Amino acid sequence: MTSYPMIRKxxxxxxxxxxxxxxPIVFIALMITQPITMKMLPEILANSTGLPKGTVINIPTPSAPEVLSTAISKFSSLGTFVLILVAMGTIAGEKASGVASMVFVKPVSRAKYYLAKAVTYYALTIGSMLIGIGITAYYTQLLFGQLDWAHVWLGTLIYIPNLLLVVTTTICASSFFNNAVGAGGASLLFNIVIFTVPQFLGKFLDMVSPGGLTNAAIMMIQENSTIAEAAITAVPGLAGVLTLNFVFFFMGWYLLERSEI
Amino acid sequence: MRVIECDGLTKEYKDHKALKNVTFSIDNIGCIGFLGGNGAGKTTTIRVLTGLAAPTAGKVKVVGYDVVTERNKVTSEVGYCPQIPAFYNYMTAVEWMHWVGKLYGLDKHTIAQRTDELLELCGINEARNRPISGYSGGMKQRLGIAQALIHNPKLLVLDEPVSALDPMGRHDVLLLIEKLKRHMTVFMSTHILDDVERIADHIVIIKDGTVLLSSSLEELRASHVEPLIEFKLDQEDIDLADVLDGLAWVKEWSQDGGVYKVFANDMPQAKARLPHIVLESGGTLAYYRLSALTLQDIFLKVVNNG
Amino acid sequence: MEVDMQLLAPLIGIQLLLMVIALIDLVRRDAGRVAGGKKWPWALGIIFINTLGPIVYFFVGRKD
Known part of the structure; x- marks a missing residue:
């Protein structure tokens, strides 16, 4: 009965x-910059000094799917950073301010409190990403030509678990730390490691890591392969990242249950 | 049913023992003053009573329910306001009250009614639709108490409710507690003896994580308070030692800087005779009064002996 | 240059949107709940530093 007021709050x-x-606005801003700079690139180069007069620059115009996939891969690091900033204080900040102790003396289980936080930030992340990619894809289409929307949405869906992992690990850290900055720092460190290190640890770990999942999502969006091929490529990554989500979700919950408020 | 039953409560942290075998019980309506210095273990005890922290050992029952195994029943019968209450600052008092009411599973009508009553009772009705971020410390304290009462708890736990307030705010909150204690048990921690003297019916004294004393204020006074007469002479060269030693109704006396303290076996006799004796000795009285040990004296006595 | 303006329209729109939201929040907030305790430096930052100004304000400038 009490989970509804928690989520509403x-x-x-x-x-x-x-x-x-x-x-959502920051997500759009981070992604839409890519098609715009790609479109303006020839002009920027032409206007820049230092090139001898009469130099002809021939840059092949990239295709719409190529532009969109670059937008997603460029988005990864800053998008992660934004999500950490947004979610890091959700539990830690409430513990620091003392609101958590006001809430936990009421008949609210910590499980419901934790679940309400996770559900809310998952919804925010998914919604923002869908809006961001939708607008960016539409604009890319205007500038660079037709996109196959099935590939775009499927690629986005494949990519989203990575963003959810950022949220899960940040909320998990937020359960453990008693201040938002500590939680944010720990989450940032962890996400840098989990997104960059596995590619050096062999083919299998790379495939099941968030990096592997990003590659599968980009492959889907690039439209160089069929939907079925790209989807199969994404399976190990999805399995790995969803498992990580699962593990850190329950770890955060456990930490919150154990912590003294 | 006992309101609070603490049996052998022990709470250990990695580096120290915060509570050692805390045992006391409370079985009446009224105000319980939970006295102790800084770091004595007041807040830790309260955190256990409200279910925020789990005891390392011992059995703690609040309103008849075990704080560990029946936490949900405890929380729905207990209201709690911490020393510095915190809220979601973007909410108004009314929004907060409604949200809290829903957490207790109350219906809309009851919540609206209780909110009106409590905001009025706690004197924050004028600010009810302003964001809490703009509230003063005293207003937050009063809202903290109001929201702890929305579900009509049997026990209200307040951690140092007045120590952060200015004299006016302190006065208001103490008056409020005085009203509340007629309907429920108010368990209030404090280090200010005056507050306890004013409103408490029962006191529990804690020091270094151990309960030194748990007794009703009346009993405490009766057992510790010995009537005495205190007086001072204008003439410092007059010595009453021989006279006082020779009186049967004087139990004990002391003299310090011309101030005499006389403890009597027979108070009416002492009151009738003592002024005459002084006058007969040729002295005149600078002052003369009936006195008693203050709660301060008792507190120091208990704490120092323990 | 006309083409460029059209190209940049969405970015400019986003920047304006962020700026407006940040300014609305700043105006409705007590000075005591803004980092540093003064509002005008934030107003300048939000207006004159593109995108980053409002974002920094949202994440660091507000104290709740």
Whole structure:
């Protein structure tokens, strides 16, 4: 009965803090820059000095799927950073301010509190990503030509578990730490490691890592392969990343149950 | 049913023992003053009573329910306001009250009614639709108490409810507690003896994580308070030692800087005779009064002996 | 250059949107709940530093 007011409060808070607007807008801004700079690149080069007069620069115009896939791969690091900033204080900040102790003396289980936080930030992340990719893809299509939307949406769906992993690990850290900055720092460190290190640890670990999943998503969006081929490539990555999500979700929950507020 | 039953409560952290075998029980309506210095273990005890922290050892029952195994039943019968209450600052008092009411599973109508009553009772009705971020410390304290009462708890636990407030705010909150204690048990931690003296019916004294004393204030006074007469002479060269030693109704006396303290076996006799004796000795009284050990004296006595 | 303006329109729109939201939030907030305790430096930052100004304000400038 009490999970409903918890979730409602979280959404109310998203609105009051404008997170519900900022996150999608920042996601759009981060991704849409790519098609714009790609389009302007020849002109920028032509206007830049230092090239002898009469030099002809021949840059092949990239295709729309290529532009969009670059947008996603460029988005990864900054998008991760934004999600960490948005979610790092959700539990740690409430512990630091003392609101958590006001809440936990009421008949609210920590499980419901934790679940409400996770559900809210998952929804925010998924919604923002869908809006961001939708607008960026539409704009890319205007500038560079037709896209296959089935590939775009499927690629996005394949990519989303990576963003959810960022949210899960940040909330998990937020359960453990008693201040938002500590939680954010720990989550950032962890995400840098998990997104960059596995590719050096052999083919299998690379395939099941978030990096592997990003590659599968890009392969889907690039439209160089059929949907079925790209989907099969994504299976190990999906399995790996969803498992990580699962593990850190329960770890965060456990840490919150164990922690003394 | 006992409101609070603490049996052998022990709480250990990695580096120290915060509570050692805390045992006391409370079985009446009224105000319980939970006294102790800084670091004595007051807040830790309260965190266990409200289910925020789990005891390392011992059995703790609040309103008849075990705080570990029946936590949900405890939380729905107990209201709690910490020393510095915190809220979601973007909410207004009314929004917070409604949200808290829903957490307790109350229906909309009840919540609206209780909110009106409690905001009025706690004196924050004028600010009810302003965001809590703009509230003063005293207003937050009063909202903290109001929201702890929304579900009509049997036990209200307050951690140092007045120590962070200015004199006016302190006065208001103490008056409020005085009203509340007629309907429920108010368990209030504090290090200010005056507050306890004013409103508590029962006191529990804790020091270094151990309960030194748990007793009703009346009993405490009766057992510790010995009537005495205190007086001072204008003339410092007059010595009453021989006279006082020779009186049967004087139990004990002391003299310090011309101030005499006389403990009597027979108070009416002492009151009737003592002024005459002084006058007969040729002295005049600078002052003369009936006195008693203050709660401060008792507190120091208990703490130092323990 | 006309083409360029059209190209940049979405980015400019996003920047304006962020700026407006940040300014609305800043105006409705007490000075005490803004990092540093003063509002005008934030107003300047939000208006004159593209995108980054409002974002920094949202994540660091607000104290709740």
């Amino acid at each position: 979280e959404f109310h808070e998203l609105m009051k803090t404008y997170k519900i607007l900022i996150v």
